[in-house]
Amino acid sequence: MKYNLTAFLALFCFQLGFAQDTTRFPKYSEIEHSHPQTPKQSEFFIYSYNQKFKLNLGGYIKVVGVYELANGMEDHINFITYDIPVPKPEGLSNIFVLNAHQSRLYASMTGDVGFPYRLYLEAGFEGQDGKFIIRQAYGKLGNFLIGQTWSTIVDMGASPQTIDGEGPNTETIFRTAVVRYSHPVGKRISLAAAVETPTVSPDLGKQIENPGQAFPDLIATVRYAGLKGHVQLGGLYRIIDYHDTLVGEKGKENGYGISLSGVFHLTKKISLMSQGIYGQGIARYLQDISDRGLDLEIEIDAVGNREILSIPAMGAFGALQIRWTPKLSSNLIYSRTHILEELPPEEYACGSYLAANVFWKLFPGIHFAVEYLYGVRENVNEEKDSAGRMNIMAKLSF
Numbered sequence: 340m341k342y343n344l345t346a347f348l349a350l351f352c353f354q355l356g357f358a359q360d361t362t363r364f365p366k367y368s369e370i371e372h373s374h375p376q377t378p379k380q381s382e383f384f385i386y387s388y389n390q391k392f393k394l395n396l397g398g399y400i401k402v403v404g405v406y407e408l409a410n411g412m413e414d415h416i417n418f419i420t421y422d423i424p425v426p427k428p429e430g431l432s433n434i435f436v437l438n439a440h441q442s443r444l445y446a447s448m449t450g451d452v453g454f455p456y457r458l459y460l461e462a463g464f465e466g467q468d469g470k471f472i473i474r475q476a477y478g479k480l481g482n483f484l485i486g487q488t489w490s491t492i493v494d495m496g497a498s499p500q501t502i503d504g505e506g507p508n509t510e511t512i513f514r515t516a517v518v519r520y521s522h523p524v525g526k527r528i529s530l531a532a533a534v535e536t537p538t539v540s541p542d543l544g545k546q547i548e549n550p551g552q553a554f555p556d557l558i559a560t561v562r563y564a565g566l567k568g569h570v571q572l573g574g575l576y577r578i579i580d581y582h583d584t585l586v587g588e589k590g591k592e593n594g595y596g597i598s599l600s601g602v603f604h605l606t607k608k609i610s611l612m613s614q615g616i617y618g619q620g621i622a623r624y625l626q627d628i629s630d631r632g633l634d635l636e637i638e639i640d641a642v643g644n645r646e647i648l649s650i651p652a653m654g655a656f657g658a659l660q661i662r663w664t665p666k667l668s669s670n671l672i673y674s675r676t677h678i679l680e681e682l683p684p685e686e687y688a689c690g691s692y693l694a695a696n697v698f699w700k701l702f703p704g705i706h707f708a709v710e711y712l713y714g715v716r717e718n719v720n721e722e723k724d725s726a727g728r729m730n731i732m733a734k735l736s737f
Contacts, residue, residue, distance in 0.1 A: 374489070374495035374498050374512075375498060375499070375500035375501075376441070376500075376504075377461075377495070378397055378398050378399055378443050378445050378461070378736065379397075379736060380395060380397065380447075381395060381396065381397025381398075381736070381737060383395065383396050383397060383737075387450075391450055391451060392448065392449070392450035393448070393449055393450070394446065394447070394448045395446070395447045395448075395449070396445070396446050396447075397444075397445055397736070397737060398442070398443045398444040398445055398736070398737060399442060399443055399734050399735060399736040399737065400439060400442045400734065400735045400737075401439060401441040401442050401443070401732065401733075401734045402437065402438070402439045402442075402732070402733045402734075403416075403437070403438055403439070403440075403441060403502060403730055403731070403732050404435065404436070404437050404730070404731040404732075405434075405435070405436045405437070405438070405728060405729075405730055406433065406434070406435050406728065406729040406730075406731075407433060407434040407435075407436070407728055408433060408726070408727035408728060408729065409431040409432055409433050410423065410427070410431070410725075410726030410727060410728065411423070411424040411427050411428050411431050411726070412424075412726055412728075415434075415436040415438070416438065416440055416441070416465070416504050417503065417504045417505035418503045418505050418692070418712045418714060418726075418728055419505055419508070419626070419627060420508045420627055420676075420690035420691065420692050420714035420715065420716050420726070421508075421627045421628060421631060421687055421690060421716065422716075423690075423714055423715070423716040423724055423725065423726045424724065425685075425716055425717075425718055425722050425723060425724045426722065426724055427724045427726075438469070439464065439469075440463075440464045440465050440469050440504075441463065441464075441465065441504055442463060442464055443461060443462070443463045443474070444461070444462050444463070445459070445460060445461040445462070445475075446459075446460045447459045447460075452480075454480050454481035455480075455481065456478065456479060456480045456481075457478070457479040458477075458478050458479075459475060459476070459477055459478075459479070459486075459488075460473070460475065460476050461473075461474045461475040461476075462474055465504070473487065474487075474514060475487055475488045475489075475514060476488075477517075482520055482521050482522050483518075483519070483520055484517065484518070484519040484520075484521070485517070485518050485519075486516070486517070487514055487515065487516050487517070488514060488515075488517060489512070489513070489514055490511070490513055490514070490515050490517065490535060490558065490624075491517060491519050491531050491532075491533040491535065491558040491559075491560055491573070492511055492558050492560060492573040492575055492596075492598055492624065493511055493512050493513070494511075494562075494571045494573075494598075494600040494601070494614060495512070496569060496602055497569075497571070497600045497601055497602050497612045497613065497614055498510065498512060498612070499612050499656075499658035499660060499670045499672050499694075500660070500668070500670050500696070500698060501670065501672070501694055501696060501710065502696060502708050502709075502710040502730040502731075502732045503694065503710065503712055503728075503730060505626055506626065507614075507626065507656040507658070507672055507674035507692055507694075508625075508626050508627035508654070508656075508674050508675075508676050508690050508691075508692035508714070509614070509616065509625055509626065509627060509654025509655060509656050509674045509675060509676040509692075510614060510625075510626050510656060510674065511598055511600075511614065511616055511624045511625065511626075512626065513623070513624075513626075513629065515535050515536045515538070516535065516536040517533050517534070517535045517536070518533060518534050518535075519531060519532070519533035520532055520533070527563055527564055527565065528561065528562065528563055528564075529561070529562045529564070530559075530560070530561050530562075531558075531559065531560045531561075531562075532557075532558070532559045532560075533557075533558045533559075534555040534556070534557060534558075535555060535556045535557075535558060536555065536556070537552035537554065537555055537556045537577055537579075538552075538623050538630075539552055539579050539580075539581075539623070539634050540622055540623070540629070540630045540631060540632050540633065540634055541579070541581050541632065541634050541635045542581075542632050542634075542635050542636065542637065545632075546583065546584055546585050546637060547581050547582065547583055547584070547635055547637065547647065548581070548582040548584055549580070549581065549582075550580055550581070550582040550589060551580065552578075552579070552580050553578075553580055554577070554578040554580070556575055556576070556577045556623075557575065557576045557577070558573065558574070558575045559573070559574055559575075560572065560573040560574075561573075567603055567604050568601060568602040568603045568604045568610070569601050569602055570599070570600070570601035571598075571599070571600050571601055572597075572598070572599055573597070573598040573599075573600075574595075574596070574597050574598075575594075575595065575596045575597075575598075575618070575621070575624065576593075576594070576595050577593075577594040577595070577620060577621075578591050578592075578593060578594070579591065579592045579593070579594050579620050579634060579635065579649065581635060581647060583637075583645075583647060585645075586645065590647060592620060592635060592647055592648065592649050593619075593620070593649065594618065594619055594620025594621055594634065594649050595618050595619060595620070595621070596616060596617065596618025596619075596621040596624055597616070597617055597618060598614065598615070598616040598624075599614070599615050599616075600613065600614035600615070601613065601614075607662075608661060608662045608663070609659070609660070609661050609662075610659075610660045611657065611658070611659060611660075612657070612658040612660065613655070613656065613657045613658065614655065614656055615653070615654070615655040616653065616654055616655070617651075617652075617653040618651070618652065618653075619649040619650065619651045619652075620634045620635065620649030620650065621634075621652060622634045622650070622652065625652060625654050625676055626676075627654070627676040627690050627692075628652065628676060628678070628687065631687070633650050633652070633678065633687070634649060634650060635647055635648065635649055635650065636648055636650050636680060636682065650678065650679075650680050650682075651678075651679040651680055652676070652677065652678050652679060653676075653677050653679060654674065654675060654676035654677060655674070655675060656672060656673065656674030656675070656692075657672070657673055657674075658670055658671065658672040658673075659671045659672075665700075666699060666700040666701070667697070667698070667699050667700075668697075668698050669695070669696060669697045669698070670694065670695070670696050670698075671694070671695050672692070672693065672694040672695075673691070673692070673693055674691070674692040674693075675689065675690070675691045675692070676689060676690050677689045681719060682719050683719065684718065684719050684720035685718055685719070685720060685722075686718060686719050687716065687717075687718060687719075688717050688718055688719045688721075689716075689717050690714065690715065690716050690717070691714060691715040692712075692713075692714050693712070693713040693714070694710060694711070694712050694713075695710065695711050696708055696709065696710035696711070696730075697709055697710075704735060704736040704737065705734070705735055705736075706732070706733070706734040706736075707731075707732065707733055707734075708730075708731070708732040708734075709729075709730070709731050709732075710729070710730040710731075710732070711727070711728075711729055711730075712727065712728040712729075712730065713725065713726070713727050713728075714726050714727075
């Protein structure tokens with residue numbers, strides 16, 4: 340299946356590359372804020388006396404009902420296939436949970452001081468037990484951005500819409516502290532380069548500690564936009580510092596990754612979205628295995644030599660979006676993540692994620708949706724189990 344997904348990604352990107360562009364190229368700021376779960380711009384503005392600066396306030400209340408289909412998962416907001424218990428405990432029952440943890444608030448100030456600038460603050464209730472947390476907080480002056488926002492390698496325009504807060508298990512979609520420079524080249528191409536906070540989760544066996552990282556993650560992307568959609572190529576490089584507690588030595592290991600993503604509009608109503616990513620020491624960049632101790636491993640050869648190596652991983656997802664009417668749309672998503680290294684028998688080897696949903700815009704600012712999720716976790720010893728979930732959503736934007 341992973342080869343089929345890779346071929347699918349290559350095919351639609353190849354087709355996109357030959358599409359002629361007769362439309363306005365979207366500004367990088369428009370691309371930045373196109374993620375489906377980002378609050379849309381509200382109609383509430385406060386203007387300065389001279390009309391040169393404006394403050395936009397908004398957000399949404401999002402209430403989600405979660406019906407767990409006897410799957411044994413403890414996280415009732417994010418559907419993470421890594422957390423599917425293998426084997427599944429006996430005697431499980433269906434569980435219903437209602438929460439509003441995905442609700443958001445934002446404030447955005449824009450103006451011009453010789454260069455256009457933007458200050459953006461977004462917060463939500465996704466902390467532990469609904470704790471209020473900062474999601475994004477950054478300033479943008481011209482082509483420079485500094486603060487906490489989506490990673491530069493994230494392709495939010497290719498992110499499919501889900502009720503599930505996690506989304507496809509192999510998607511690269513997270514927020515971090517970043518210093519970024521972006522630059523349009525003509526009408527079709529946009530370049531970006533950034534240094535970002537390095538977050539490392541070293542070792543499953545807890546024999547390797549994270550002593551703190553001395554080198555930031557380096558990321559660069561290039562995006563081509565055409566009439567039929569867009570394609571983005573991204574690359575990352577990181578140096579992972581570690582402390583081998585068993586022998587009391589510190590060392591460094593290289594990590595790298597490459598990502599290809601995009602959207603291809605088959606018709607005015609049907610679009611394909613996809614992403615593929617491969618690399619070593621990049622657990623941070625795959626939803627399913629982020630912060631799971633899967634950046635580094637210990638290898639001991641036949642004569643007892645001990646070596647610390649970065650773990651290779653890959654994943655891909657494909658999504659079909661259909662806009663039935665201006666008020667009704669649906670998404671079908673399949674995603675799969677692989678660890679390309681043989682770990683201990685009961686550890687994670689691969690995970691699959693399937694989502695199908697329908698979104699209905701009853702009135703402007705009032706949305707309802709229903710979604711079915713299905714996931715499978717398979718371990719190195721080929722034991723596997725599955726999980727299912729039903730989501731329903733009501734969202735009021737303001």
